[in-house]
Amino acid sequence: MLNREERGRIIAGLKNIDCRAYQKQFIQDKSRRRIVLKSRQIGFSFICALEALVEALEKGRSQLFASASDRQSRIMIKYVRMFLTKYFDIAPLRASDETVVLANGAELIALPKNYYTVQGFNGSLYFDEFAWNRDAKKIWQVLVPSTSEVRGRITVLSTPYAKRGKFYDLWTDEDTKYSKYEIDIYKAIELGKPIGGCGTVEEYIQELKDDLKDPEFFPSAYECKFIDDKDSYIPLSLIEKVQKLDPDELYNQEIWLGIDIGRLHDATEITAVGENENGIKEVKFIISLYKETFAVQRKTISDLFKKYNVVKCYIDRSGLGINIYEDLQAKFRNRVIGIHFTQKNKEQMAKNLKRHIEEKSILLLKDREAALHYSAIKRIATQSGFKYDCERSKEVKHADKFWSLALALRPFSKFKKKMKTRRYSR
Structure with a gap:
């Protein structure tokens, strides 16, 4: 030849x-x-x-x-x-x-x-x-x-x-x-892969983790570990059926925001949900803010209100979220709604998100990292009922993308009894 x-x-x-x-x-x-x-x-x-x-x-x-x-x-x-x-x-x-x-x-x-x-x-x-x-x-x-x-x-x-x-x-x-x-x-x-100018292997691995900005995804991305989703509240097999979208420019479309606040150990996750002409909800974009100051987080969220037609913004006001919630609520008034992450509220939001996915009334982004977050939540039996949470470890944190999406879907309840939303004023 x-x-x-x-x-x-x-x-x-x-x-x-x-x-x-x-x-x-x-x-x-x-x-x-x-x-x-x-x-x-x-x-x-x-x-x-x-x-x-x-x-x-x-x-x-x-x-x-x-x-x-x-x-x-x-x-x-x-x-x-x-x-x-x-x-x-x-x-x-x-x-x-x-x-x-x-x-x-x-x-x-x-x-x-x-x-x-x-x-x-x-x-x-x-x-x-x-x-x-x-x-x-x-x-x-x-x-x-x-x-x-x-x-x-x-x-x-x-x-x-x-x-x-x-x-x-x-x-x-x-x-x-x-x-x-x-x-x-x-x-x-x-066996010979360069470590990108880092002084030690440990520094290089940490740099990979910092670049990825998603501890839950690191074992799958770099350590050859398969994901076990058999006990997931929403298994990957369900999630994959509605992962059909690419990020959208939105133009003047109405959107609803869900924001789960983090600072040092967890990212702040922002999910935007819109609605298409058939009434199907669509995730338009996801923004991850990892180890950003609260000042940067406030500005990023405020800029979204300026750039897009934000109808409502549902934000975790528990713990770290309280200050950002109060600042945004003072600025955008009744368009910002604070949600306490009580066990009851988390159960309502988790069930609502699962029902949307089961009924295919929401379309998700083709985002493998987000899919891992959505499937990381487990329904765990306790003496006082069920809680919805991740197994905590170095790699698996709070599945923050799950909760930001659940917050964004809060006004679109799939249950006859509407989920109550309590507004907090300063």
């Missing part, structure tokens, strides 16, 4: 690509089936794109990239084009954001995430972030047969999601024919 000059360029180019030990081990594995449970940001999309390109050049076999989002698939093609020009000095026959066609006829294709439109391809398959693909089972059924005729390879890689779904089943299958790799952030660092 390759002439001597082209092969020489590839060999020279590969020598100039800095691969870490775990990446080298992975591409040296010639198994036909491989599965990788991995941390985020450790270079597996990069190395898979390189491996796929080399196979396409050497064997003339097409390469198919199926990701949880169209954008992620196009990133693989972006890497392919970069390798061709920067390292191999080989011109493709044709190239776009979705497809690269080589002179030998092999194609590298970023497949659309819609399983209805991915049939008819043959080649080696790369499933990227497969645990997060909403239609993973259907995509699998449609695409895997495309490898058989050409003896293509199947590579499945992902950060973990819930303890269910096709990726989880593949990973936990004791009789699997797949070659398995598990690389969390700590192992990646041990």
